[in-house]
Amino acid sequence: MNAFERQVRASIYASLRDRSTPPSVRELSDALSATEDAVSSALRSLAAEHCIVLVPGIPIGKEAIWMAHPFSGIETDFVVRSGGRQWFANCVWDGLSILALFGDGSLDTHSPATGAPIRFEVSAGAVHGAGIVHFLVPARCFWDDIGYT
């Protein structure tokens, strides 16, 4: 990760932290006083290094951020609420991790088996709620297909 890529990465995380949404190429270009080509190139490098995940199939220059772990740049079934704010996470692990970053709150999702709602609530570092978590993909294969993971 070069110095500019690090700035891009920091801007992505600041946006997700403060606005709950990832920045566009144009927003990054404006914020960093850089060309959109430079931003596009940096996003692709960061994705190649598994620092972020881009939405598949988007043309060069129009990149959109799918994941900047633990945040999701798109709506998911893992909805985190804390301090009057809301974020989407990529999975249960990431949802609980966002709460670890920001404090007490809740994670809402649904059982893939029944569709029943499941809520985990975090208070003072303790997780409450009826449910367990299943990891389907072994750790060494997490990045083989990160969307599936």
Added chain:
Amino acid sequence: MTAFRSEGEVRSWLAANGLALGAVIEPQTLYELGAAWYATRLDFDWQRASAAEAAAMFERHGLTGPFWSLG
């Protein structure tokens, strides 16, 4: 990583979809792992954990065995 009401529900879902059991974890464990895993993620100078550091993090939270191996 998805949430289920119970381990029995996990097994029913796996059977219905022709999938094998992976690892079942308590949410508290996952929260504590997440706190460590992402502790510096928002820092400007964040550095990715090495494989050895990641493996040690899993181990500190009781996640051991072939499923959690990074080798």
